[in-house]
Amino acid sequence: MGEDVSADSVTLDLLLEARETVKSSPLGVINTPMVPWSQTTLPLNKACNIHIKLENMQRTGEREQALNCRGSFKIRGVANQFARRPEGGHFVTMSAGNYGRSFAYASKHYGWKGKVVMPETAPVSRSVLIQGFGVDVERVPTSCLMNEVMRCVQEHNMTFLHSYDDLDLIAGHASLGLEILEVVPEPDVVVVCCGGGGLLAGVAAAVKLSGCEMSRIYGVEPEGACTMHRSFIEKRPVAMDTRSVASGLAPPFAGTLPYELCQRYVEGIVLVSDDDIKAAVSALYKAGLVVEPSGSAAFAAIASNKIPELEGKNVVCILSGGNIGKDELGNFPD
Template sequence: MTMDPASADAITLALLREARETVRRSPLGVINTPMIPLDQTTLPASAGGRIHIKLENMQTTGSFKIRGVANQFARRQRGGHFVTMSAGNYGKSFAFASKHYGTQGKVVMPETAPESRSVLIQSFGVQVERVPTSRLMDVVDRCVQEDNMTFLHSYDDLDLITGHASLGLEVLEVVPRPDVVVVCCGGGGLLAGVAAAIKLSGCDETRIYGVEPEGACTMYRSFIEQKPVGMDTRSIASGLAPPFAGKLPYELCRRHVEAIVLVSDGEIRAAVSVLYGAGLVVEPSGCAAFAAIVNNKIPDLQGKSVVCVLSGGNIGKDELANFPD
């Protein structure tokens, strides 16, 4: 019997360690981002836990997405013609990799994504097509069938998820047995990878929480319905608002994640402002985990070692001008 390469059972610690080495050696310049104690920043203390923040907003291309992209491109045919769908961060990393490897690419973006993201992606020589969120997969399917492109999924992909797991393995180098880890969740690729890395490394007691916006809670609903579901997503955190949860991320999250908690757009806005005031430029999608912690959405943090992932920092001056001081 052959194992389904896109099943949760295919994810082993050995596979994650192999992917981590691939990410480390990648010519795309992925870095081991800093992880610092909250009490060494000017951020307000909260929840009584010993909190570390993982500064993935300082990653190459400005977000964690380059980790998965580095592993995807390392394992795909050189010189291919790829298509993907993204609200911005995956598209930026995909375009960065396409330029480096000399591959042709196209990013299908939701119309709701900031125009500045489209311009940036196009600057790497990659095409962009903006469509209503509900039509993203239709356009991708058309590109695959009519233009013979290869689809690289931005969150529901084995190579991508195992690449993202490198972040979880880095966390354990600084905090070997965290009590709680809090990670944002859109389609679930990062949350699935980090959770698998931590649990498969033997941290059976670690509680891992995913955080979604209230208006884009596909994984939260998937947990309730016990299958991956979609919805009409709306949130200021556009990177956390894909139209459906990924199948493989859902399987891994059900296996390794304690719960999905929700934050409001107002709480996300406030978190962006608080972080900016402390000198940390974090986009709305990147600060969902922080918003959950400071708004007491994560239970039983008193005296616990907590890791909070700030997953991205791609926010333009035009966007920052819309946030309260």
């Protein structure tokens, strides 16, 4: 992130412009459905009106559509990132899977070279999927992700595209928040997963800057990968050794710009256990919704009563991604 970029750089005009870029992107980003919780078979133990944003139904490329693979919100930010770099280049990034997949698809579409540095803990199937787009993949320990990225930049003259700490990316992700407001114009509560914080920051900024000053935005992190939660406590972006079944929510540090935006617009960060996440994946699957562990965190927080004062409120729960294979689903309880 450039030194001159701060939370003040994120304006409603910037987000609205990014939303038009995302809508018209050749990468095929779709406006995903919003459905009332009451129209699903999911159990509900609270008297509130919950809408579920089905971003797990997002698509990433014709090849995956043909294979009936689901995508994630990451393609939104990537669409805006790549549109802002018309000169092309040789790009490198770090990702546990979803951003890397969208990055790889965009690289192939634009005919640009790319490399994804992945944590060793990420499912191998995701590495294979990314390589299928013609992008190089290198798997390293989580603690070595940034070091390897910087080596590529310095030794091979690659350009680093950050997977969550990037103004263009966050502005692209904000399109999801603006879509939510078209269905629920004044949400009381919005619950969003948080890894490095790019989606949470974008959605929170979109909701608050659109005039919903009273809306409460909550981020949800795994207990074993709570970088934003710790950042809130220490009043600065922090790093930590992270580990969670939700590998997409376990980057080694919180993003600087996401942290600044979350400090300004987010009510708080709540934590869920890996068992909470596993139970959420299973419950969603039984209801016919294929959602990966990272994408299930917001639902897990609501289902395990981690979000305060929901009774009688209009609530939005974001299911942020469906990138999970049948082999992985077998690891979750029936």
